[in-house]
Amino acid sequence: MSTLSQSVTQRIRLEHIQSLSQLATPPTLQAPIKTDLPWPVATILRNIILDWISSNPEAIKAAKDSQCMSPSPDVPNWGAVLFTLVESTAMYLRKDQDVFLAMKAARKGDTEAATRHLDNAQEDIDAIAQALDCKFVQLCDFAQQALDGLWFHSGAYAGVFISNDTQKPFAGIAFKGSSSIRDFFTDFNWQPIAPKKGLIWDAHTHRGFYQGMFGQFSGKDEKRIPFDIILEQLDSVYKHPTKLHVTGHSLGGAFATLAYGEFHQQSRGKHAKPCNARWRLPTISGQIDAICPCIRSPRPAMNCLPIA
Secondary structure, eight states, rough: OOOOOHHHHHHHHHHHHHHHHSSSOGGGGGGGOOOOOOHHHHHHHHHHHHHHHOOOOOHHHHHHHHSSSBTTTTOOOOHHHHHHHHHHHGHHHHOHHHHHHHHHHHTOOOOHHHHHHHHHHHHHHHHHHHTTTEEEEEEOOOSSOOOOOOOTOOOOOOEEEEEEOSOOEEEEEOOOOOOOOOOOHHHHOEEOOOSSSGGGGGGEEEHHHHHHHOOOOEEEOOOOOHHHHHHHHHHHHHSOOEEEEEBTTTHHHHHHHHHHHHHHHHTTTTTEEEEEEEEBOOTTTTTBBBOOOOOOOOOOOOOEEEOO
């Protein structure tokens, strides 16, 4: 896989702007409920993450050399664990106020201003990606959009870190964890729900997590589902096989688990390979392969899961 072309990056950005133009302006003071970290905290967190990277060059190199894979599910590659922890923590650096300004510009049809605000919104995440020698591309953003019928819930915010190494290419999908009142309402809506038939093995699932990933979010002219958007964007990014992992902290860990499960289910009975939890997913162009370590807890703190 070659590095992501500028044209593909721009097309994904324009699709995001189009999606933002569909959103209704939040009613409270015409601005979103503030969720981004205060400036000093965000700066401190960014510097801490950068220090993790610079202080552990051998672990980061081991992760890259293995394409964030482990020898087996029972033998974790701790370099890959650190790498994915960096990815998942970096997602908290998103700047919501700039996303709101991008939304306002998009609704006015000002694509240039919307692009500028989106660049500002993820500039700290971009800095982390650059330190990892990766390119960060946003996949979906429903963190401030209300789920149909549940105004005070949130959906998934996810992006992909794409390695610049063309000899050993890999990528990691990362989900943002809980950082707002909306997110906490999503966390607390724990009653089991039966999924739409055919999703995640028809297993009853935490209501808030399920709806944040597979629920319907309506804009002015269209209805969208976060998981479907992720599939669409991945399909446009990857035309050749590559190693892909998924990670997230807190609520992001839950979304990562659901995404992993649905990716795995969609490979079931087609090109699934049981060895080292390795699968192919025909839904995505080129069929993406992946192997990486898995860390689980009752409420996932961080997950790096094999999907493809």
